[in-house]
Amino acid sequence: MPLSNKSISILVVMAALIALPWWAGDLYKLHLAALICTYWVLIGGLNLVVGYCGQLSIGHVGLLAIGAYCFAILAGTHGLHPGLAIAASGALCALCGLLLGLPSLRLPGFYFAMATLAFALIVTEITLAQGNLTGGGVGLSVPGLPAPFDTPQGTYWLILAIAALVTWLTWNVARHTWGRGLVAVRDSAVTAQAVGVPVFRAKLTVFVFSGFTAGVAGALFAVLQSYITPDTFVFELGLFFFVCIIIGGRGHILGPAIGTIVLTALPEMVAPLAKLGNFFYGLLLLAVVLLVPEGIGRVFEILIERLRPRRGESHVVKPDLDRLARAIENGRSIL
Amino acid sequence: MSLAARDITKRFGGLTALSQVSLELKPGEVHGLIGPNGSGKTTLLNLLSGYYRPDGGKIALDESEISGATVQRRANLGIARTFQKPRLLPTLSVLDNAMLGGWRDARAGFFATAFSLPQVKADERALRSRAEELLHGVGLSHAIGRRANLLEHAEQRFLEIARGLAQRPRFILLDEPAGGLTAAEIEHLGAVIRVMRESGVGVLLVEHHTDFVFRISDRVTTLDVGAVIKHGTPDEVKRDPEVIRVYLGA
Secondary structure (H helix, E strand, O other): OOOOHHHHHHHHHHHHHHOHHHHOOOHHHHHHHHHHHHHHHHHHHHHHHHHHOOOOOOOHHHHHHHHHHHHHHHHHHOOOOHHHHHHHHHHHHHHHHHHHHHHHOOOOHHHHHHHHHHHHHHHHHHHHHOHHHHOOOOOEEOOOOOOOOOOHHHHHHHHHHHHHHHHHHHHHHHHOHHHHHHHHHHHOHHHHHHHOOOHHHHHHHHHHHHHHHHHHHHHHHHHHHOEEOHHHHOHHHHHHHHHHHHHHOOOOOHHHHHHHHHHHHHHHHOHHHHHHOHHHHHHHHHHHHHHOOOHHHHHHHHHHHHHOOOOOOOOOOOOOHHHHHHHHHHHHHOO | OOEEEEEEEEEEOOEEEEEEEEEEEOOOOEEEEEOOOOOOHHHHHHHHHOOOOOOEEEEEEOOEEOOOOOHHHHHHOOEEEOOOOOOOOOOOEHHHHHHHOOHHHOOOOHHHHHOOOHHHHHHHHHHHHHHHHHHHHHOOHHHOOOEHHHOOHHHHHHHHHHHHHHOOOOEEEEEOOOOOOOHHHHHHHHHHHHHHHHOOOEEEEEOOOHHHHHHHOOEEEEEEOOEEEEEEOHHHHHHOHHHHHHHHOO
16 A cells, blocks of 8 residues: 555654654653643543633643542552553543533633643642542652553653554544544634534533643653642643644644644753743743744645645536535435 | 514614514515615524524514524524625634534534544535635635635625535525625626525525625515515515615615
C-alpha cells in the first residue's frame, strides 16, 4: 500500500520520538520530553473542550492535582498496582469532571471560566486541609512504576504511548461528525441546535473525557515529580495549559501540540528565558493574540494554502437541478 | 401530514408579536409568508422551529403536538431551517458545513468515534457522499473544499440550504433566502425551491421579494402586526385590498 506524505511524516516523527532516549543526550532532556508528553495527555483532552467546543476551562490544574494525589494515595499508601492506580486516577477525574460540568457548563463563557477557577482553588485548599490523606503542606512521596517502566527510558516510552493514544483519540473525534458538532457549539450554538446537536450533552461529554485524560496525566505527572505537595499544582499551571491551546490555535491538534512543546521546552533550554518566567508566557501570548489571533495552527494552514496553486476563484452559483433532485430523493428514501 | 401552527399567540413582555395566528405547511408545497417589517414572520418561523415557546395555541406535526419540543427534537423529526443572516461555521470547509446537517444520521457515539469504529467510517462515507451530491446540486461544485469564511453572500445562502437538505427534512423553513441575491441568483434559488417541492419537501418561504413569492408559492399567508390578514393562492392574496393597503401599496 502506498503511503501518503502525511502518514510518512507521522511515521518519521513517531520513530524520532521513540528513539529519543538515544539521541536526547542526557537524562534531563529525557525527563523534559516525558513531562511534555504528560502535559499533552491533559492538554490533548482539554483541547476538545477549549479549542473545539469553545468552553474556556482554566481550572484543569485542579483535575491534574486530584489525579496525582489519587495515584500517590492508591499506589503509595495502599500499595495498589500502579497500572490500576493510573486507571483509577482517570476514572476519579472523569467523575469530578462530570460533577463540575453538570452545574457549570450551562453558564456562559466567562462565568464558566470563573467556576473552573474556583474549582482549582478549592482543590488546593482541600489538599492542604486533608493532611492525614494528602500529607498536607508536607506532601506525599510517589512510588515509581513497576518494570519494565521503572527506568527513565521505560517511563518515557509508556508516557509517549499514552500521549500518542490521546492524540489519536482526539484526532478521531475532531475529524468526524462529533468534531463538526463541537465546532458548531463553539461558533454558533443556534446552528448547532438547528441541525440537532444536543449542546449541553456534547459539552458535558468532552468535559468528562478531558477529566479522564487530566486524571491520567495527573498520575503520570506524580510519577515524574516523585514527590508532590499542594505547591506543585500552582494555579499558573492551569493557565499554562489554557495558553498552550490558545497559542496553538483553536480547532487544531498539531498547533496546541507545538504550543505545548515550545512553552514547556523553551524556558528550560534557553536559560535567559527561564529567568523571565511568567513574563515570557505573557509576552508570547500577547504576540500571538496580536499577530496571529488564530494561533500557530492557522499559520501552517495559511502556508499550505499559499503553496497550493490557485485556480480561478469562481463564486458563481450554478445549480445542477437533476443532481439536486436525485440527492434529495435519496435522502428521503432513508428511513 | 403537515407542520401546523394553530391559533398561536406570542408575547415579548408587553408586546404581542403574534396573536392567534394559524398556518399549515404541507409536504410538497411552497408556502409563502409575507408581511411588513415587524409583522411577526421570523417570530412565527422561530416558533415552528422551536427557538420560542408559544404563549397560546399549539404547534403540531402530523397532528401530534410539538409545542414544547426542543429545536434538536424538531430537527430529528425532520424540520430544517435557514437563517436571515447565514449562520455557517467560518473555519470549516464548505463540505464540512454541509456534512454538519447529517448530525442526526451519525449513529456512532462519542467513544465509538474516538476509537474510529467501523460504524463511524460507514457513517462518514454516507454523509460525505450525500453532502457532496447536494453541494453539486445547489451549485457549489466550485467551492466544496473552500473555507466557509471565503464564500460570498450568495454562496453562503446556498450552502445553508444544502446544510438544511443534508438533514433530510420533511419541512424546510427558509428565512429570507433571496435577501441580497442578484436577479440571476434569485432565479437559481427559485429553481432549487421547485426541486425541493417536487421531491415532496414542504417549503416555508419567508420573504420580502413579493413578486418572487407570488411567482413560486402554491399558497401565501400575509401577516400584519402579528395577525393574519389574508391567506390563499398567490392570485387571491395579490388582489386582496387589505394586503394592497398595508403591504403592497398602490
